[in-house]
Amino acid sequence: MGPRAVVVGPPGAGKTTVGELLAERLELPFRDTDADVVRTAGKPIADIFTGEGEPVFRELEERAVATALAEHDGVLSLGGGAVLSARTRALLADQPVVFLSVGLAEGARRTGLSTARPLLAGVNPRATFKALLDQRLPLYREVATWELVTDHVEPEALVDQLVERIAERHAHSGNGPE
Numbered sequence: 001m002g003p004r005a006v007v008v009g010p011p012g013a014g015k016t017t018v019g020e021l022l023a024e025r026l027e028l029p030f031r032d033t034d035a036d037v038v039r040t041a042g043k044p045i046a047d048i049f050t051g052e053g054e055p056v057f058r059e060l061e062e063r064a065v066a067t068a069l070a071e072h073d074g075v076l077s078l079g080g081g082a083v084l085s086a087r088t089r090a091l092l093a094d095q096p097v098v099f100l101s102v103g104l105a106e107g108a109r110r111t112g113l114s115t116a117r118p119l120l121a122g123v124n125p126r127a128t129f130k131a132l133l134d135q136r137l138p139l140y141r142e143v144a145t146w147e148l149v150t151d152h153v154e155p156e157a158l159v160d161q162l163v164e165r166i167a168e169r170h171a172h173s174g175n176g177p178e
């Protein structure tokens with residue numbers, strides 16, 4: 001059947017937080033490809049970036065996403081850079097994809113609270129975040145079925161909006177609730 005929803009967006013958009021709450025609300029299992037990569041590699045993402053480098057992380061991520069899309073029937077949250085892969089974007093083309101967006105100020109604020117994201121650990125995380133948004137916004141939009149702005153919106157309120165959209169999609173495609 002495939003995932004009921006795949007969540008994409010920049011770091012700090014709330015993919016992990018909102019994805020997990022959405023799965024709870026829909027009473028479906030939750031999966032996050034960052035966690036899959038950590039499990040496969042046997043080390044934290046920051047250590048993969050430092051030890052093996054970003055290209056190795058991207059390969060592991062591409063494989064983790066393809067595997068999860070094939071075998072996970074619940075809610076699936078991706079890492080923020082997963083859409084950089086053209087192969088991944090092709091796989092997402094016929095999936096119900098939620099793009100959680102976040103503005104520069106709020107995204108930098110949310111991710112600034114953590115040191116777990118190696119890409120944003122440099123000297124000027126705000127500039128890095130801006131470059132990342134400029135590069136990736138078209139890619140998120142290319143794969144998105146729905147786009148939700150998350151600035152000033154609580155995760156539970158985002159889940160409310162998503163439950164409605166997913167139910168509408170199912171009604172239109174003739175798939176009743178299972």
Ligand SMILES: Nc1ncnc2c1ncn2[C@@H]1O[C@H](COP(=O)(O)OP(=O)(O)O)[C@@H](O)[C@H]1O
Binds near residue numbers: 015018111152
């Ligand atoms: N809608 C929101 N409003 C306020 N804070 C949020 C929201 N969504 C997520 N956060 C916070 O932002 C941080 C990053 O969230 P996370 O779910 O890890 O994002 P992502 O997986 O997209 O990188 C966490 O501290 C989380 O609590």
Ligand SMILES: O=C(O)C1=C[C@@H](OP(=O)(O)O)[C@@H](O)[C@H](O)C1
Binds near residue numbers: 010011034079080
């Ligand atoms: O944007 C990115 O390139 C990354 C985002 C992270 O996931 P989140 O978006 O869940 O923070 C994680 O996959 C890795 O640090 C790289």
Ligand SMILES: [Mg+2]
Binds near residue numbers: 015017032034079
């Ligand atoms: Mg995450």
